[in-house]
Amino acid sequence: MNSAHIPSILVNGFLSSGKTTYIQDCFKNDYFYKKGRTLLLSFEEGEMDYDLELLKSRRTDLAVFSHSEDPSDFLKRCLERFAPDRVYVEMNAMIPELCETLSSILRIDFSVMLIEGSTFQLYLTNLRQLLQNMVQTSRQVIFNRISREELEPYGNLFRIMNKKASYLWEGPTGYHEKAFGILVPFDLNSDTLTLSDTDFTPFYLDALAAPAHYAGKELHLLCQVAYTPESARDDIFCAGRRVMTCCAADIQFLSVPCHCPDGQLPGNQAWIELTARGTLRPDSYGQNRLVLEAEAIQPAKMPENLVIGLGLSIDSGC
Template identity: 30%
Template sequence: MEQEHVPIFLITGFLEGGKTTFINEIFKDPEFAEGEKITLIVCENGIEECENNILKENNVTVVHINSKEELTDSFLKDCNKEHKPTKVIIEYNGMWEYDIVANVEFPEGWEIAQVITPIDASTFEGYMSNMKSLLIEQFNDSDLIIFNRCNEKTDKLKFRNSVKAVNTKANMLFELENGEIDDNPLELPFDINGDVIEFEDYDFGVWYIDATESPEKYEGKSIKLKGIVATNPKYPKNIFAFGRNAMTCCEDDIAFLGILCQTEKPINFKGKEWIEIEAVIHKKFVAQEEREIPFLHVKNYKVVDEIEDELIYF
C-alpha cells in the first residue's frame, strides 16, 4: 500500500527567535490542525515551550531530540511507524548545520512542504554583524521569513534587502510586538525619482506589480532593466513583449509577466532571448480591459546573458 503524502513544515532559526511562539499560533489555526495527526519533532528546548492544552486539543505528539546525531533516517522511520502522522513539524536547532536535515532521508511519503524562519527583528542586525554566516544558513532555503517584535524603528526595507540578496524566493512578513501583522507597505526598493530607474534583478516583480497597478506614477520616466523577449507574428512591426517568468507557488504556477514594447530599432530576435533595455514608460488605455497599462518605448537594447536566477517569486 502506497504511503500517503505527509507534508513537513521545517521551522528554522536561532534560540529565542520565535519558533515556539509561531508553532503555538499555527496550532490555533483550525485549517492547519483540525482533523490532523501531527508529530512535532523538537530539536532544542527554548525558554518558551508549546502549550500542553493546545497540543492535547490538536492531537499533537511531541518527540524530543537531544543531539544532532539522533536526527537519522532510522529515527524518522521509527517516528513514522509509531505515530503515523498526517503532518510533521520539525522545530530545528539553530546551532546545527542545515545540511543535517537537508541530507537526511525522510520516510516514504514525507516531503518538505515549507521552510519557515521566524527572526527576532530586535537582534537581526546584531546577528548579521557578528554571526552572519550562521544566520544566513538559517534562512538561505526559507520559503517564508517572519520578522517578529517589529516596531516603528524597524528598518523593514533594509531587512528585506538583506534577505533578498541571499534568498530571492523568500516571502517575508513583519509582525509587530503585539503579535499583529504589520501590513503597511514597504518603501520601493529603488528610486522612482532618479534620472533612470534601475534595480536589482530580483526586484523586477516589485516594479512590475507597482507599474501595472499604478501606471500613472511612471508616466514619462526612464528605466533600465533586464528580461526576456517574447515575439508574436500577430504583433505590429517592431512591437514585442518583454518580461520575466514568475513562480507564485510551485513549478506548475510559472507564468510570463510581460509588458508590450515598441522600438524604432529593427528587431530580429532568435527565440526568447535575454536583453537589457533602456526605455521610457508610458501609460496606455486598453478598452478591452477598461484600464490603463504601462507601455515601454524602447530607446536602446542589447542581448545579454541569462541571469543566475531567472525566476521571480511572490
C-alpha cells in the same frame, strides 16, 4: 499513509527566535485539527519547553532529535512509530541540509521563518548566507521584537532573497501586519522616471508587487540586455542589472521584459541606454505584469559598477 503524502509544516529560525511559541500558538487555536494525530519533531532544544498537557489535548506526539542520530533515520523511525496524519517540525538552522532531508521524505505544505529583533543584526552580519538560505526556503517570514522603524530599511534585501515569500511584522501585542511598505527613492506621481544605479532594485521590486505604478510612464535607464529561449522570437529582451543580494558569492540578474515594436533587438549582453514606456500585459496566470515598450535604444559604455547593491549600508558578512 505514504510519508510522501503526509502534510508537513516547517518552522525555521535561529535559536530564541520564537519557534516553540509559534508552534504552541498554532496548537492553541480553535481551528487546529480536530481529527487524527499530529507528530511534532523538535530538532533544537530551545529556551522554552513545550506544554505537554497542551500537546496531549491536541493529540500530538513529541519527538526530540538526538544529535548522535542521523536526521533521516530519526525521521523514518518516528514516522513508523507514530504513524501521524500530519507533522510539525521545529527546525535547527545548524543541522546541514536538514530541509533537503525532510523534503525528500515528507510533503512540505508550508514553511515559515521567525526572525527575532535583538539578534537579527548579529546573524545578518556574521551568518548572512545561512539566514538567506532559510529565507529562500520559506513561504512566510515573521519578524518579532523589532520596531517598524528598525525593520523598514531591510525591505529590499529580504524581497530580493525571496520574491515570493510574504513578510509579516509582529507587533508588541501579538498582532501581525505587512512588514514592508513601498520603498522607492523616486516620485511615483511623475510621468517620467530616470532610474539611477541605486534606483534600479527598488524599481524592480515595486514593479513586481505593483506593476500598475509604471503603466504609461516614460522610463530612462542604463541596463544590460539578456534573452530567454522564448523571448527573442516575440521581439522581447530582458532589460536588467546584476545585483548582489547577499555577498560577492550571490549575484542575480534582475530584469524587466522589454518589447521592441520594430523588431530591432539589441545584442545579447550589450549595454544600452533605454527609453521605454510602461505597459501592462497578462502573464500565463492572467495577472498583469510590467512590460516595457521600447521607444529609443542607444548603445552605452559598460559602467564601472557592473554589479549593483540594494542601497543598504550593511557590512558584508557572508
